[in-house]
Amino acid sequence: MSYQKSETYKTETTNGLAELYRGAISLLGEDATREGLQKTPERVAKAMQYMTQGYHMDARAILGSARFREPYSEMVIVKDIELYSMCEHHLLPFFGKAHIAYIPNGWITGLSKLARVVDCYARRLQVQERMTHQILDVIQETLNPLGVAVVIEAKHLCMMMRGVSKQNSITTTSAFSGQFEAQETRAEFLKLITADLH
Numbered sequence: 709m710s711y712q713k714s715e716t717y718k719t720e721t722t723n724g725l726a727e728l729y730r731g732a733i734s735l736l737g738e739d740a741t742r743e744g745l746q747k748t749p750e751r752v753a754k755a756m757q758y759m760t761q762g763y764h765m766d767a768r769a770i771l772g773s774a775r776f777r778e779p780y781s782e783m784v785i786v787k788d789i790e791l792y793s794m795c796e797h798h799l800l801p802f803f804g805k806a807h808i809a810y811i812p813n814g815w816i817t818g819l820s821k822l823a824r825v826v827d828c829y830a831r832r833l834q835v836q837e838r839m840t841h842q843i844l845d846v847i848q849e850t851l852n853p854l855g856v857a858v859v860i861e862a863k864h865l866c867m868m869m870r871g872v873s874k875q876n877s878i879t880t881t882s883a884f885s886g887q888f889e890a891q892e893t894r895a896e897f898l899k900l901i902t903a904d905l906h
């Protein structure tokens with residue numbers, strides 16, 4: 709996804725946020741008027757709007773716009789979908805990869821749409837566990853497949869930069885529905901994605 713052009717930002721939102729960030733910079737002990745920081749509040753205001761643009765995206769519409777009739781009923785897997793989100797407890801990024809699979813039941817979707825669905829939920833204030841289920845639920849509800857599997861592995865800057873400082877820990881979450889609740893199908897999916905898990 710290309711960077712959003714400045715004219716698509718809401719001026720009122722940008723100005724309001726910039727004002728608040730200017731105050732935050734001062735409270736943190738900096739001189740918000742010094743040269744290097746003069747335009748920072750406005751930049752942060754725009755960056756934050758970009759990183760939370762998922763609130764203005766509709767995952768159902770994304771999947772619904774690309775539903776195709778197809779008798780294919782083998783597992784469809786999209787691995788290693790890049791993911792950038794923001795922890796709602798600290799407003800710090802977490803980032804990693806999503807792996808999604810579904811077993812069609814007469815309907816398939818464009819593979820790129822699954823990546824857009826991930827963006828739709830990632831670009832919000834999130835917790836990884838909830839996002840995992842939101843992605844599963846919208847695929848289940850929109851495509852009505854025989855099953856859905858979602859695995860997300862991510863590093864959380866709030867764990868790496870502060871507090872416990874667990875530099876290398878990766879949080880893995882997963883959610884399964886339908887046929888993926890069966891041990892054998894789930895195992896096949898996990899085997900197919902595990903080659904790239906690290």
Ligand SMILES: [Zn+2]
Pocket residue numbers: 795796797798799800864866867
């Ligand atoms: Zn956090």
